[in-house]
Amino acid sequence: MIQFNQxxxxxxxxxxxxxxxxFEISEGEMVYLSGHSGxxxxxxxxxxxxxxxxxxxxxxxxxxNIRSIKREAIPALRRNxxxxxxxxxxxxxxxxxxxxxxxxxxxxFDHREAAKRARAALDKVGLLAREKANPxxxxxxxxxxxxxxxxxxxxxxxxxxxxxxxxxxSEYANEIMQIFKSxxxxxxxxxxxxxxxxxxxxxxxxxxxxKQGALL
Amino acid sequence: MSTFIEHLRVLRxxxxxxxxxxxxxxxxxxxxxxxxxxxxxxxVILKSVQSLTGQLTGTPQISVFxxxxxxxxxxxxxxxxxKQNTKIKRIEFVPRDVAFKKLQQSTELSDxxxxxxxxxxxxxxxxxxxxxxATAMESLRDxxxxxxQFDHVQLDSAWVHRLEAIVEFCRLAVAILAGLLSFTLVAIxxxxxxxxxxxxxxxIEVSKLIGATDAFIRRPFLxxxxxxxxxxxIAAWLxxxxxxxxxxxxxxxxxxxxxxxxxxxxxxAADSATLLGFSAYLGWxxxxxxxxxxxxxxxxx
Numbered sequence: 001m002i003q004f005n006q007x008x009x010x011x012x013x014x015x016x017x018x019x020x021x022x023f024e025i026s027e028g029e030m031v032y033l034s035g036h037s038g039x040x041x042x043x044x045x046x047x048x049x050x051x052x053x054x055x056x057x058x059x060x061x062x063x064x065n066i067r068s069i070k071r072e073a074i075p076a077l078r079r080n081x082x083x084x085x086x087x088x089x090x091x092x093x094x095x096x097x098x099x100x101x102x103x104x105x106x107x108x109f110d111h112r113e114a115a116k117r118a119r120a121a122l123d124k125v126g127l128l129a130r131e132k133a134n135p136x137x138x139x140x141x142x143x144x145x146x147x148x149x150x151x152x153x154x155x156x157x158x159x160x161x162x163x164x165x166x167x168x169x170s171e172y173a174n175e176i177m178q179i180f181k182s183x184x185x186x187x188x189x190x191x192x193x194x195x196x197x198x199x200x201x202x203x204x205x206x207x208x209x210x211k212q213g214a215l216l
Numbered sequence: 217m218s219t220f221i222e223h224l225r226v227l228r229x230x231x232x233x234x235x236x237x238x239x240x241x242x243x244x245x246x247x248x249x250x251x252x253x254x255x256x257x258x259x260v261i262l263k264s265v266q267s268l269t270g271q272l273t274g275t276p277q278i279s280v281f282x283x284x285x286x287x288x289x290x291x292x293x294x295x296x297x298x299k300q301n302t303k304i305k306r307i308e309f310v311p312r313d314v315a316f317k318k319l320q321q322s323t324e325l326s327d328x329x330x331x332x333x334x335x336x337x338x339x340x341x342x343x344x345x346x347x348x349x350a351t352a353m354e355s356l357r358d359x360x361x362x363x364x365q366f367d368h369v370q371l372d373s374a375w376v377h378r379l380e381a382i383v384e385f386c387r388l389a390v391a392i393l394a395g396l397l398s399f400t401l402v403a404i405x406x407x408x409x410x411x412x413x414x415x416x417x418x419x420i421e422v423s424k425l426i427g428a429t430d431a432f433i434r435r436p437f438l439x440x441x442x443x444x445x446x447x448x449x450i451a452a453w454l455x456x457x458x459x460x461x462x463x464x465x466x467x468x469x470x471x472x473x474x475x476x477x478x479x480x481x482x483x484x485a486a487d488s489a490t491l492l493g494f495s496a497y498l499g500w501x502x503x504x505x506x507x508x509x510x511x512x513x514x515x516x517x
Contacts (some may be wrong), residue, residue, distance in 0.1 A: 051425070051516055072429075081428035084330070090423050106428045108222055 001027040001158065001189050002048060007057035009043055009213075017043040018208050020214045021057070024202040025124060025191065027157075032200055035210035041193040044210070045160045050074045050189070062157070079107060083153030084161035088143045090135040096146050097122065097131040103154045121153040122146075125179060143174035152188075159183060161192045165199055177203050199208035223435075230439040240507055244444055248401050251450025252495055255394035255479065256456045257495075260385055263482045265379075278343040278357055280423075280496055281368040284336075285501025291339050294365050298341060303356050308342040315340065338367055350377065406509075412437065413510045421516045428442045429430060430511070437507045445499015449492040457483060 002025040009018040017040045025031050033041045046052040047059050050066050057065040064077060090099050100121055122128045125145035127138075136141055144164060151159060161180070166174035177199055184190050184205075190216035194200065200207060209216045234241045280298075282291055298307050316335040345356050353371055361369045413420070420433055460480045471478045485489070 049425070075424075075427045075429045075432075077427075081427075081441065083425055089418075089425070091419055091422060093419070103426045105222070105225065106426060106432055107422060109221070111221065111225070126300065129417075 001025055001029070001054055001062060002191075003058075003060040004047075005060075007047070007054045009040075009047065009052065017213050018065070021213075021215055023215065025189065027189055028184075030069055030180075030190040030205040031189060031192070032205055032207040033210065034195060035193055036195060036201065039210040039212040041210055042162055043213075044075045045162050045191065046192060048158070048160060049083055069138075070152075072077060072083045075106075075132040079103070079154060080156050080158060080191070082154075082159040084144075084147050084151045084159065084164050086163040086166050088135075088147040090143060090146060091149075092136045094134075095132050096127060096135055096138070097180070099135060099146060099150050100153050105149060107154050109154075113133045115118060117153055118149075121149040125149045125183075141168050141175065144168065144176060145179070146147075148176070152183065156188070158189045159191070161190070163193055163195070165194060165196055170198060171201060221493045226435050226439050226445075228445055230436055233440065234408025234435075234443065237490070241444070241447075244320040244404060245451050247404060248448025248495065248499075249455055250449060251400045251404075252398040252452035252491070253459075254489060255397055255456040256452055257459060258386070258390035258393060259487075260456060260480055260483065262383060262387060262390060264478070265383055267481060268478055275295045276345070276353060277347045277372050278345065278353065278360065278369045279340055279370045279372060280343060280360055280363075280366050281370075282365055284338045284431060286365060290365070292444050295341060299345060301360025303345055303347065303352075303359075305346045307344070308339045310342060312337045313338045347455055364493065375513065388515065391449075398494075400443065401495065401498045402502040402505065405499050406506040408444065409441055409506035410501045410510055412440065413506070417514055420511070420514050425440070425516045426516070431510060434504075434507050437511075438503050441499040441501075441506075442496050443499070446492060446496040448499065452495065453488055453491055471479045 004021045005023040008016070010016050012103075021044070029040055030108055033044060035041055045050060047054055047066055048061055050061075050069055052112070053069075055065050059066070061077065062080065064073065070076065082214050097118055100118040101114055104117060109117070119128060119131065119175055125148050127142060127145055127149060129140065130138065135146055138146060144167075148161075148164070159180070165182075168176065172195065180190055181203060182193060192199075257488070282294060286294075295307065295309060300303055311336055317336045319337070329427070343356075345353055357369050357371045360366060423433055460482050464480055467479060
């Protein structure tokens with residue numbers, strides 16, 4: 001599903017974020033990405049979603065090489081990847097429901113079908129009762145769940161979560177991890193970056209540990 | 217999946233966005249409307265003047281003035297001779313008494329004419345030629361000028377040609393004005409869309425992150441430009457039509473003084489459709505320029 005071969009990522013200015021990464025993640029696998037902040041976890045996730053391109057080496061996502069992917073092919077790739085951000089990236093000019101509708105509008109779904117799916121996704125993360133709320137009125141944990149609902153609403157094959165429990169207390173973090181576990185059970189490929197030891201011990205899975213851009 | 221429904225959705229969202237900022241919308245629409253109404257107004261005036269010259273050139277004529285003192289018998293013989301000319305369609309006799317009475321009745325000159333003890337005017341014929349193009353008329357005039365019975369031969373269409381040249385010149389001026397003000401419309405839309413892109417930066421970034429194509433992101437901005445341009449066109453139509461209505465009301469009085477039937481023509485259906493289509497297109501074009509200038513700079517990172 002995802003394959004890294006001798007991947008280097010150097011940012012303009014010379015900072016080397018990733019060094020000689022090679023690994024493979026198979027379909028339906030759940031993988032943790034651990035390491036201190038600045039170890040390159042976010043950069044690695046950005047490469048998978050084609051937000052950044054590798055400086056050398058190849059990154060294959062569902063058979064497509066991110067290093068040489070055409071600009072026009074990126075939207076189709078991203079529709080297959082659900083992105084969950086630490087800072088949520090929700091839109092505050094519209095309701096929670098409309099936030100979740102956005103990927104479906106982009107995907108060109110029929111409105112009625114889209115509304116049904118959006119409510120199902122909100123229900124899945126326990127926010128159905130808040131569909132009309134503006135995301136700014138939601139708590140940090142609720143915003144994170146809303147972000148998850150938006151990421152999964154068009155049923156992507158891959159979910160990338162960047163520090164999804166980073167700002168949350170352990171109770172909220174547990175809720176979120178339970179949600180991820182249920183996606184894993186239905187065959188979604190999951191990559192979760194985290195530096196929280198508690199998450200790693202409570203919900204054990206394969207771990208890729210990064211240190212200064214290299215795999216340990 | 218269903219592109220038609222997607223377009224309807226964007227159209228609805230765009231209209232809502234326009235209504236959300238009514239003052240800004242109204243101001244933009246008015247600016248565009250006023251900018252467009254200037255060349256359209258010029259076009260209306262030109263078209264009206266042209267229809268007037270068209271009526272005049274439709275009955276081109278040559279006036280021949282017979283030497284003063286020619287006897288009545290001689291005058292009617294000249295008439296017969298003119299009728300026999302194959303280049304002439306018909307003639308109209310203007311006796312010197314009739315011409316003098318008309319002159320006395322005309323308002324401004326009555327004081328001057330009243331002092332005259334005798335009629336200074338000659339008998340005249342108005343000649344309507346068969347061929348009405350400029351060269352044929354000029355050659356007929358030259359031919360008639362050789363007749364010794366005539367004092368003066370006048371081709372009455374010369375001023376029409378001069379007027380046509382002026383109209384042609386004005387048409388060029390209106391075209392230049394239209395070009396410049398069309399550019400204004402494009403520039404206004406360009407700027408409006410630029411501001412919109414800046415304020416919706418976050419939305420654009422997020423949309424790109426969740427797989428929006430460039431076309432999807434461009435669409436609402438292009439619709440906005442198109443609709444704003446169309447509304448500006450409607451405003452221009454209302455401004456011009458309202459002005460024509462008011463001016464015609466006033467022209468009615470003015471024209472009757474000059475015994476003229478001059479009226480400003482209103483915009484035809486084809487003119488109106490062209491105006492609306494063109495303004496919508498220019499709005500779209502301004503949005504398109506703006507989007508292709510600014511959108512690519514917003515990339516998620």
